[in-house]
Amino acid sequence: MSSKLQTFLRVFKLGYVNFWRNRWLTLGAALLMTLTLTMISVSLILTYVVRDSADAIRSKIDITVYFRDDTVPDTQITALQQRIETQPNVVTTHLVTKAEALTIFHRLAINEDIKKPVTTDNNPLPRSIEVHTANPDDISLVVNGLTAIDSDKIICDECVSYGQNKATIERLLSLTRFIQKAGILLSLFFGLIAIFNVLNIIRITIAARSDEIEVMRFVGASNSFIRGPFIIEGILYGVLGTFFTTLLILLTAWLVSPHISQFFSILSLDLYHYVLHLLAILIFWQLIIGVLLGALVSVISIRRYLRA
């Protein structure tokens, strides 16, 4: 066995043994780490929720133009689509045929009894063009242009209600942004407190073993060898913290999810599945932050014991 590998294994073993030998301190440190990581995860989830819901809400502001089945032939619709697309504010358009509308309808989360009578042969769903503009404010221009020329061909309830929706949507968006900011600030505040506690508890675990450090020093252990086991311990706190945090967040999301399903219907996912969907990113950041924090705090805390 190479001596580097052997040294690493010894360091790892010492760190691991210390980790288990001081079970209660370890658990305390891991739980504080969990608190820190939970706060950070909550900020992260909030950021994603607000970003995705803002996107979702904004995409709802985009307008859909429905066509009467009786008065408009398909050729006219494609022509109209081309005309809309040439307008400068329009980003994309999408033509929804009757068949496509039927598939979408059958995918909706509504009562099956309502869906059943609607079939290919009995399809009252209108054809439509979805218009996406670069800026939601530009929609009114597009709408005005359309209604002026082709009002007889268009089912225009949506066009009328658009203005009212917009105000509601903007209020919702600003509320979401406020929740996000307040949530992130609070999380960072509690996260900071938790970080100080992690710092303190790791200092305590190190102070509890100052005798061992002293012995290691005067038998000639190099500083890096002394530091090693503590860094391993710090990393293990981060890993354990990540594990607890993930469990905690999944459990919370699972419990809370049914109660706030209305808000999350915007994202077409409930909270639990939304968090599940973010899980890889969450675990990634928890591990990075937990491991770095644990290792860094250990390095900082042990420094005073290593001065020559």
Add this chain to the structure above:
Amino acid sequence: MNDVLRIGDTTPKTAPIAPNTEAPPLIEFQHVSVEYPNRVAVKDINVKIQEGEFVSIVGQSGVGKTTLIKLLSKQEAPTKGSVFVAGRNLADLRDREVPFYRRKIGVVFQDFKLLPQKTVWENVAFALEVCGYSQAEVARRTEKVLDLVNLGRRQKNYPHELSGGERQRTAIARALVHSPNILIADEPTGNLDPINTWEIIELLYRINQRGTTVILATHNRQVVDRTQKRVILMKSGRIVSDQHGGKYVI
């Protein structure tokens, strides 16, 4: 510096090495002072110690014996003057060289400083493990040095199961396991009864006879009077006498 592995040396030297006063000293204190803002620990110390010597540093508590020892193990730095070991000024040692320097000096304390959750064997082997020796080398050296201090049969015991003398012998074994050139003992018998005290002093003699320079700090008059070796007497941070075959006279 003589790097021969003395512990592995199975043939004891026929006679104690006569300190050679012609050779450059192994340890030299040049006008060393350690002064704190409101206290002087040691003042203008000038001492030369040859390789193979057995030197007792005596004096009452707080006269600066421990400071001298801390200077030697580079736990403290002089505020004035220089400490040379094997011709090297300790002030020139870089931080990362200090651990390697410490492997060349063994230190034994009054309170043993054994790790309570480790057995005798583990306490000694630990000193080698932290320095990156191979497992085979750790086993070989630990066994030899435990034989030397006559603790082979107690190797599986924990420190709290040992007598004071056995604990100190474990500590000495740990100090010797790197085959140091210098063994420093700071009040090694301070916590021991007279019988155990003699056991430890005898052991230090034997180690000295194998060629290791031994520095013994003590305030035990009987120990010093019996050694018949070089005695450095300290008072209020200064050396007041330095004689070979000396006695503890205040």
